[in-house]
Amino acid sequence: MNRETLLARLLPELPDGRILDVHIGLYWTAVVAEVDGAVRCGLSATMGRETHRSTNAPAVTSAGHLTELSARQLADYIHSPHSLEISVGMAAINALLPPRPDLWVDLHSKEVLARLGAGKTVVMVGHFPYVPELRPQVGRLLVLELNPKDDHDLPAETAPQVIPQADVLAVTAMTLLNRTFDDLLALRQPGVPMIIVGPSTPLSTVLFDAGAVVLSGAVVENPPAVLRGLKEGATFHQLRRMGVRLVSMTSNPALIAGLR
Secondary structure, three states, rough: OHHHHHHEEEEEEEOOOOOEEEEOOOOOEEEEEEEEOOOEEEEEOOOOOOOOOOOOOOOOOOOHHHHHHHHHHHHHHHHHHOOOHHHHHHHHHHHHHHHOOOOOOOHHHHHHHHOOOOOOEEEEEEEOOOOOHHHHOOOEEEEEOOOOOOOOOOHHHHHHHHHHOEEEEEEOOHHHOOOOOOHHOOOOOOOOOOOOOOOOOOOHHHHHOOEEEEEEEEEEHHHHHHHHHOOOOHHHHHHHHHEEEEEEEEHHHOOOOOOO
């Protein structure tokens, strides 16, 4: 299932709601929506901050009027040609997805990867902060990064040579935002388990049909505190302390049994 097919299945399943607030922060974008009387907050990484700096072209065409749109209209921004609007669309999707406490477990993606990658080759698309801790816990860790963070990172353009080596593939949810997901997925060997990682990850079982076996994302449990931090430039590490819960869900409970 490619990205567009995934979204074509995901978007129609979302409930509609009233947009209460939209915040496009330095690092994270948040959408707050009221759905069936409940207030929900969804997060997404903020993309494209530099794109419009030297031009007069609007980064968000309806800036100042986003709360006048329905929640479903805002979620459709995921199809936008503008990076910041894509971030808004993903945050809206994550705000509208029905909570699944029956499927969520309090489990960090680092623990999942350490379990699945023991003695195996793990390929990670995107350099996550816990890479140094994870490296000695798996057989071999290969990290593909658009902007290499250390001497171990491999350039993103080496993906065609690196991803086929994976016994376990971890893909940042940023690939759904920057539209590289399909190309990366096509490089995976058949049957290799894939984990989608990061606060932007839509916690929807639809992604299991796209080949994921574990989704490791985030749930905002204290929207007022998180929004205040986001507006003041908080990093995700800071937002976690303000009221963001890391959770994982899986299509195969045996994969994470004993890790809860």
